[in-house]
Amino acid sequence: MPPKTSSVGAVRRTFSPWSDPAAVPLIRFENVTKRFGDAVAVDNLSLNIYESEFFCLLGPSGCGKTTLMRMLAGFEEPTEGRITLAGQDLAGVPPYRRPANMMFQSYALFPHMSVEKNIAFGLKQDGLPKADIAARVDEMLRLVQLERLAKRYPDQLSGGQRQRVALARALAKRPKVLLLDEPLGALDKKLREETQFELMDIQHELGMTFVVVTHDQEEAMTMADRIAVMDHGRIAQVATPGEIYEQPKTRFIAEFVGDVNILEGKVIGQENGLWRVETAASPTPLTIDDPDEVLHAGQAVAIAIRPEKMVIRRGAAAPGTQNAVTGEVWDIGYLGDWTVYRVKLASGEILRVSRANASRFVENPIDWDEEVHLTFAPDAAVILAE
Amino acid sequence: MARSLTKRLVSGVVPAVPFLWLVVLFLVPFLIVLKISLSDPVVAQPPYTPVFDWSDIGGFFGKLDLENFEMLVEDGIYLDATLSSVRIAGISTLLLLIVGFPIAYAMARAPVRHRPLLIALIILPFWTSFLIRIYAWVAILKPEGLLNQALMGIGLIHDPIIILNTEAAVYIGIVYAYLPFMVLPLYASLERMDNTLIEAALDLGCPPWRAFWAITVPLAMPGVIAGSLLCFIPAVGEFVIPDLLGGSETLMIGRQLWSEFFSNRDWPLASAVAILLLIILVVPIVIYRDVEARRLETQR
Numbered sequence: 001m002p003p004k005t006s007s008v009g010a011v012r013r014t015f016s017p018w019s020d021p022a023a024v025p026l027i028r029f030e031n032v033t034k035r036f037g038d039a040v041a042v043d044n045l046s047l048n049i050y051e052s053e054f055f056c057l058l059g060p061s062g063c064g065k066t067t068l069m070r071m072l073a074g075f076e077e078p079t080e081g082r083i084t085l086a087g088q089d090l091a092g093v094p095p096y097r098r099p100a101n102m103m104f105q106s107y108a109l110f111p112h113m114s115v116e117k118n119i120a121f122g123l124k125q126d127g128l129p130k131a132d133i134a135a136r137v138d139e140m141l142r143l144v145q146l147e148r149l150a151k152r153y154p155d156q157l158s159g160g161q162r163q164r165v166a167l168a169r170a171l172a173k174r175p176k177v178l179l180l181d182e183p184l185g186a187l188d189k190k191l192r193e194e195t196q197f198e199l200m201d202i203q204h205e206l207g208m209t210f211v212v213v214t215h216d217q218e219e220a221m222t223m224a225d226r227i228a229v230m231d232h233g234r235i236a237q238v239a240t241p242g243e244i245y246e247q248p249k250t251r252f253i254a255e256f257v258g259d260v261n262i263l264e265g266k267v268i269g270q271e272n273g274l275w276r277v278e279t280a281a282s283p284t285p286l287t288i289d290d291p292d293e294v295l296h297a298g299q300a301v302a303i304a305i306r307p308e309k310m311v312i313r314r315g316a317a318a319p320g321t322q323n324a325v326t327g328e329v330w331d332i333g334y335l336g337d338w339t340v341y342r343v344k345l346a347s348g349e350i351l352r353v354s355r356a357n358a359s360r361f362v363e364n365p366i367d368w369d370e371e372v373h374l375t376f377a378p379d380a381a382v383i384l385a386e
Numbered sequence: 387m388a389r390s391l392t393k394r395l396v397s398g399v400v401p402a403v404p405f406l407w408l409v410v411l412f413l414v415p416f417l418i419v420l421k422i423s424l425s426d427p428v429v430a431q432p433p434y435t436p437v438f439d440w441s442d443i444g445g446f447f448g449k450l451d452l453e454n455f456e457m458l459v460e461d462g463i464y465l466d467a468t469l470s471s472v473r474i475a476g477i478s479t480l481l482l483l484i485v486g487f488p489i490a491y492a493m494a495r496a497p498v499r500h501r502p503l504l505i506a507l508i509i510l511p512f513w514t515s516f517l518i519r520i521y522a523w524v525a526i527l528k529p530e531g532l533l534n535q536a537l538m539g540i541g542l543i544h545d546p547i548i549i550l551n552t553e554a555a556v557y558i559g560i561v562y563a564y565l566p567f568m569v570l571p572l573y574a575s576l577e578r579m580d581n582t583l584i585e586a587a588l589d590l591g592c593p594p595w596r597a598f599w600a601i602t603v604p605l606a607m608p609g610v611i612a613g614s615l616l617c618f619i620p621a622v623g624e625f626v627i628p629d630l631l632g633g634s635e636t637l638m639i640g641r642q643l644w645s646e647f648f649s650n651r652d653w654p655l656a657s658a659v660a661i662l663l664l665i666i667l668v669v670p671i672v673i674y675r676d677v678e679a680r681r682l683e684t685q686r
Contacts, residue, residue, distance in 0.1 A: 073589055074588075074589075075585055094593075095585070095588040095589050096589070096591045096592055096593050096594075097591075100589075101589055101590065102586075104582050104585070104586055106580065106582055108580065108583050108585065108586035109586075110583060110586070110587075110601060111605070112605060121587070121590050121592070121600075122590030122591055122592075125590060125591035125592045125596075126591060169590070170589075173590065
């Protein structure tokens with residue numbers, strides 16, 4: 001069976017320097033460790049980020065993603081290991097001499113300076129001629145569509161406008177790397193979605209390397225070329241959004257990115273290249289198509305199935321159907337575009353199944369307490385070795 | 387109904403309290419002083435004419451004149467004392483800023499759990515009487531005092547330096563006594579400052595010392611102005627410090643006022659000096675309010 005890695009997820013553009021062994025990374029973390037007293041924030045981490053990449057550091061709070069970014073900006077020094085940027089070792093280089101600029105989570109706009117003075121601040125530090133500064137500020141204002149607000153002060157702006165000023169200020173010096181710390185965290189949902197696409201457009205237009213720290217998996221999935229999922233100071237997986245979602249390496253990743261059902265089980269063996277796994281949830285063994293896993297009979301594994309990859313129906317599946325379980329509708333959540341069913345199995349486990357609401361009216365919809373049958377294809381699930 | 391009445395009563399009475407306070411303890415005494423400043427001195431009890439008399443209101447107002455203020459202008463000593471006071475207060479305020487800013491900055495950067503202790507230490511001197519603390523400086527600064535003994539003891543000097551009864555002693559006294567009034571407003575504005583602003587400045591290529599002038603100082607400006615006014619205003623009218631530490635050479639308007647009042651018993655002239663002092667001090671306050679109003683205006 002051919003490997004599935006290349007066909008997984010949506011392909012945004014043909015850009016994948018990470019799979020080219022000849023490509024030289026722009027940023028290299030080499031065995032970087034950072035300790036604060038006894039606490040280990042970053043634990044022997046190595047990572048390459050390539051030029052023009054839109055790279056996301058994703059993880060729960062306290063996973064070390066912000067520390068990693070602050071080490072890149074120069075606000076923290078690694079306890080061990082080495083960080084290089086464009087071949088230059090960054091050890092001992094103060095933040096004001098690094099070719100990286102940061103957009104802060106709080107935006108950190110200077111309250112006593114107007115929008116244009118804020119944007120010009122970094123350029124002034126470089127001692128650029130006044131005319132050049134003015135031209136660049138105008139260019140940045142146009143890029144973030146704030147031409148009319150140039151003379152305003154930060155406290156006269158809305159949250160979205162402030163976010164744009166912070167972005168323009170960080171972009172103004174055309175850094176080799178732009179660091180964005182939770183760039184959309186303070187915006188409301190609608191604005192956040194719009195801004196995600198704008199950030200992608202800007203990044204594409206400037207061809208700049210973006211490194212984004214976020215705890216919002218949707219944000220990371222939408223924007224990033226690659227995502228590094230972090231947990232307890234280590235990288236759990238670095239991959240494209242599609243790979244992270246469809247082929248999570250660990251249970252932590254499967255659960256952190258998107259919704260997932262986990263069924264614990266034991267491997268029986270392999271048949272026709274498909275794994276047979278015995279679980280409490282199903283009277284017959286489940287059949288899983290995950291050829292990359294190397295397993296042995298009797299091994300304890302977890303099966304991960306995304307809610308949208310299961311089919312829910314009232315009638316029993318045809319005899320002989322693979323991966324069919326029966327349960328009772330425990331809860332129904334109507335989200336508009338999706339309906340989420342929580343189905344309680346005879347074994348006591350509750351599975352989440354989602355179904356797109358393709359039509360506006362459904363005759364005799366599935367109701368609370370009804371008996372339903374769930375099925376999923378062998379390649380809809382992933383086996384996670386414990 | 388009863389509740390809304392109580393509410394209305396409260397909303398009427400509450401703002402009236404500070405107004406009443408100001409009227410009784412500021413406006414009325416001010417009018418009395420103003421009236422005395424327009425009167426003539428006399429050796430009597432009270433030592434000024436005319437005394438208020440209901441039966442002759444026309445005559446009462448007729449006897450008021452600006453003689454005392456003319457006297458202030460004609461006799462150079464009052465103008466000299468005023469200018470000297472403003473100069474000493476101005477230099478003292480500058481010294482207070484230079485001494486106070488690093489202290490306030492260090493306090494604002496100290497770990498949060500240490501800050502209440504540091505603030506308590508700044509306020510601690512107030513537990514002892516102001517007068518006693520200034521007297522203590524006499525013992526320190528006099529020729530055979532602690533400072534000279536210490537300096538001679540370690541062999542730095544051979545003859546005592548004369549500090550007491552010079553203007554330098556007045557500066558030392560004012561800086562010492564007024565330091566909390568400078569440090570606390572500075573601390574308040576520095577503590578409120580978001581440290582990520584400094585990080586943002588560094589990130590944009592600004593070295594730390596330049597970030598201090600470009601970000602920290604402008605954002606501390608409200609504290610600088612408040613602290614300067616809190617020190618400058620009472621320093622102009624200061625009496626105890628120049629009297630105890632400054633010797634007879636130090637000319638200040640507060641001392642002039644005291645000697646007119648208690649030595650010469652010329653209450654009308656002393657009152658005129660008091661009015662003059664008030665006018666001098668109103669000017670910086672009005673300027674400050676004007677500047678502040680314009681700043682708020684441009685930010686709107």
